[in-house]
Amino acid sequence: MRAVVQRVSRAQVTVNGEMAGEIGLGLLVLLGVGRDDTEDDATYLAEKIAGLRVFEDAQGKMNRSVRDAGGSVLAVSQFTLYGDVRRGKRPSFDAAAPPEKARLLYEFFVEQIRAAGLRCETGRFQEMMKVELVNEGPVTILLDSGKKF
Numbered sequence: 001m002r003a004v005v006q007r008v009s010r011a012q013v014t015v016n017g018e019m020a021g022e023i024g025l026g027l028l029v030l031l032g033v034g035r036d037d038t039e040d041d042a043t044y045l046a047e048k049i050a051g052l053r054v055f056e057d058a059q060g061k062m063n064r065s066v067r068d069a070g071g072s073v074l075a076v077s078q079f080t081l082y083g084d085v086r087r088g089k090r091p092s093f094d095a096a097a098p099p100e101k102a103r104l105l106y107e108f109f110v111e112q113i114r115a116a117g118l119r120c121e122t123g124r125f126q127e128m129m130k131v132e133l134v135n136e137g138p139v140t141i142l143l144d145s146g147k148k149f
Helices: 039-051 099-115
Strands: 002-015 018-023 026-032 062-064 072-077 120-122 130-144
Touching: 002 039, 002 072, 018 072, 018 120, 026 039, 026 130, 039 099, 039 130, 072 099, 099 120
Parallel strands: 026 072, 072 120
Antiparallel strands: 002 018, 002 026, 002 130
């Protein structure tokens, strides 16, 4: 499983002009599910993201988690995180999970974030979405449950 995590002062996702999810201070998580991913991968990433210390403390150091900062999470499914362009210019998505599996693991990830005591808004799975955000810092962290980076 892969995630692009961005510290935001606000973020929202719309589908066909309708608001699907919106947060103020928090983390925007773009989440891709791989073909071989399991619930263990989703649990690992949810725990890592819930505890990720990317918010500043009183001394200006990134030392607080989204929970410590009183923030929320906006989780948006994004299969293109598994796009492979090593052999050309058009991405291959062979490593991405099929939609049925991806939906189940994406929803499980959201449940795990909520179980960690965080408010978690979502986009809409397998829909064309428009994501808007104000990245604070900017702070952007790449995570991979297989620890490939």
